[in-house]
Amino acid sequence: MAKNQKLVLIDGHSILHRAFYGVQDLTNAQGLHTNAIYGFLNIMFRFLEEEKPDYLAVAFDVHAPTFRHQMYEPYKGTRKPMPEELREQVPVMKDVLRAMRVVIVEQEGLEADDILGTLAKKAQAEGMEVTLISGDRDLLQVADEHIKIRIPKTKMGKTEVEDYYPEDVQAAYQVTPIQFIDLKALMGDTADNIPGVPKVGQKTATELMVQYGSLENIYAHVEEITKKSIRESLIQNRELADLSKVLATIRVDSDVELDYDAAKAEGFYTQEAYDLFKQLEFKQMLSRFEKENVSRGGDIAKTFRKLEEQKEFLGWLKKRKAGSDLGLFLALEDGKLLGAAASSREETVVYILPVQENVQLSLFEEIPGEGTGNTDAADADMRQLSDGLLALSERVKLSVFDIKRYYRYIAQESTDKYFDILIAAYLLNPLKSDYDLEAIAAEHLGLTIPGRGEIFGKKKLHEAAALMPEQFAEYCCYGAYVSAAVAEVLEKKLEKAGMDKLMRDMEMPLSLVLYDMEREGVEVRREELKAYGDALVERIEELEQSIHAQAGVKFNINSPKQLGEVLFDTMKLPGGKKTKTGYSTAADVL
Known part of the structure; x- marks a missing residue:
């Protein structure tokens, strides 16, 4: 183990739980539920690709009381039992990880948070960079200069990730990671059944922490707190506050150790893992095991050729036989064509437009030279290139990445000869959040190619084209090669999954319709929209009157507090659950 290496730690139960609720129900032929395992693996693969760690480990809770339960018996006592559909996936998930040679760390008496916190701090002390993957914000207290907390969140089917270093915790919660413990001690945590101080919610707890800095300092100045109810609650519940702080504190000094030799992030795709993936019917993931396809992008780059003259590039395009397959990549930025690359797989060529000839095209502009009457030399060259691309698209089968951006340069009569690798990758795995060229190459070709950031950093495309033409040419070539190779x-x-007709007859034609809609706009009939809005308002009023009639009292239906009082006090319905702010009106209660 050397300094400057990276360790990725995953909160097993937390990510599995998040995946279970974020992925639609899946079962294999034996009736085993697999959605949580599938979602977990997708998340793990994503972070492996993003972080490129040297070491990897997954921590799980052990089904046994911890030191926190011994201190406070009701700890986590309000949690609902794990759904059976999720419970049955836990041992299988562990089997999959073991088959992939991923180290699992668990220890009786400790929660996964304690294991993760301890391993993270020890690794940082030894000079390593650490990334913690969890859905649990409790781990924010572990964030440090070399410890990053990554929290995946799924919204509308898309996974977004929140990253936290100490400064990010401060920005989000107005406290440091260490102070986050005291914040939780004051406000409590209903999920873990940590009591906190009655009457102190997140807002009040934050104000107190900002003013006094720690739980101990708050009590040292408790008589200065002006709000009587808060002051008295703090005084009366000092023992509860101290207990809550202990319960909320993640142990970072436990005796748990990590075997770094076993935890090396390599050799995941074993025969045993392959057999398990087949048994679980994770067909889209099996390509990761196709070792004959695994190669480095650097070897492919040797076949790339940069053409200095537009005439030479157009000549190469003209030599392509009718009906042949070709990958095409156009470097576009703000409607401006900066470069074009084409690949037959055996050979990939690229032409970068001279900076002064980069002609601006907005979504609503015609290609220069088409009806503009402009005879400028740059426009003439641009028209020649556009004509060459149009002629190519009428003659060969084109594979591209994100075809909507290409339609202004290619024939639009039919999509029969076009294939969009971005749409195809999405259809095969709609649960991913990233579908860039690097991800598609890695998942479907077993090919590692450098990302845009690796090639020319944070520069915009036009800056890279002007300042780093060789690297920019390489970027374009990778786009064309992957488009050709992966199609x-x-x-x-798609054919195996029974989605080839969906791709050919629905998705590809739809891409052309969407392009036309974006270019032409959509007509809005205001009168009809207003009439529909008025009808909705009328229906809402009818429903409100009906609700008030059934309740026997008028109240604000949009107020959870008033709704709870009407349902459980006025109407005496069973099942009411009181919280600090009144009756719960959560979906499961209703």
């Missing part, structure tokens, strides 16, 4: 693989996978 056949994706087509076969």
Whole structure:
């Protein structure tokens, strides 16, 4: 183990739980539920690709009391039992990880948070960079200069990730990671059944922490607190506050150790893992095991050729035989064409437009030279290139990445000869959040290619084209090569999944419709929209009157507090659950 290496730690139960509720129900032929396992693996693969760690480990809770339960018996006592559909996936998830040679760390008496906190702090002390993956914000207290907390969140089917270093915790919660413990001690935590101080919610707790800095300092100045109810609650519940702080504190000094030799982030795709993936019917993931496809992008780059003259590039395009397959990549930024690359797989060529000839095209502009009457040399060259691309699209089968951006340069009569690798990758795995070229190459070709950031950093495309033409040319070539190489693989996978007709007859034609809609706009009939809005308002009023009639009293239906009082006090309905602010009106209660 050396300094400057990276360790990724995953909160097993937390991510599995998040995946279970974020992925639609899946079962294999034996009736085993697999959605949580599938979602977990997708999340793990994503972070492996993003973080590129040297070491990897997953921590799980052990089904046994911890030191916190011994201190406070009701700890986590309000949690609902794990759904059976999720429970049955836990041992299988562990089997999958073991088959992939991923180290699992668990220890009786400790929660996964304690294991993660301890391993993270020890690794940082030894000079390593650490990334913690969890859905649990309790771990924010562990964030440090070399410890990053990453919290994946799923919204509308898309996974977004919140990253926290100490400064991010401060920005989000107005406290440091260490102070986050005291914040939780004051406000409590209903999820873990940590009591906190009665009458002190997140807002009050934050104000107190900002003013006094720690739980101990708050009590040292408790008589200065002006709000009587808060002051008295703090005084009366000092023992509860101290207990809550102990319960909320993640142990970072436990005796748990990590075997770094076993935890090396390599050799995941074993035969045993392959057999398990097949048994679980994770067909889209099996390509990761196709070792004959695994190669480095650097070897492919040797086949790239930069053409200095537009005439030479157009000549290469003209030599392509009718009906042949070709990958095309256009470097576009703000409607401006900066470069074009084409690949037959055996050979990939690229032409970068001279900076002064980069002609601006907005979504609503025609290609220069088409009806503009402009005879400027740059426009003439641009028209020649556009004509060459149009002629190519009428003659060969084109594979591209994000075809909507290409339609202004290619024939639009039919999509029969076009294949969009971005759409295909999404259809095969709609649960991912990233579908860039690097991700598609890695998942479907087993190919590692450098990302845009690796090639030319944070520069915009036009800056890279002007300042780093060789690197920019390489970027374009990778786009064309991957588009050409992955098309056949994706087509076969779509056919196996029974989605080839969906791709050909629905998705590809729809892309052209969407392009036209974006270019032409959509007509809005204001009168009809207003009439529909008025009808909705009328229906809402009818429903409100009906609700008030059934309740026997008028109240604000949009107020959870008033709704709870009407349901459980006025109407005496069973099942009411009181919280600090009144009756709960959560979906499961209703």
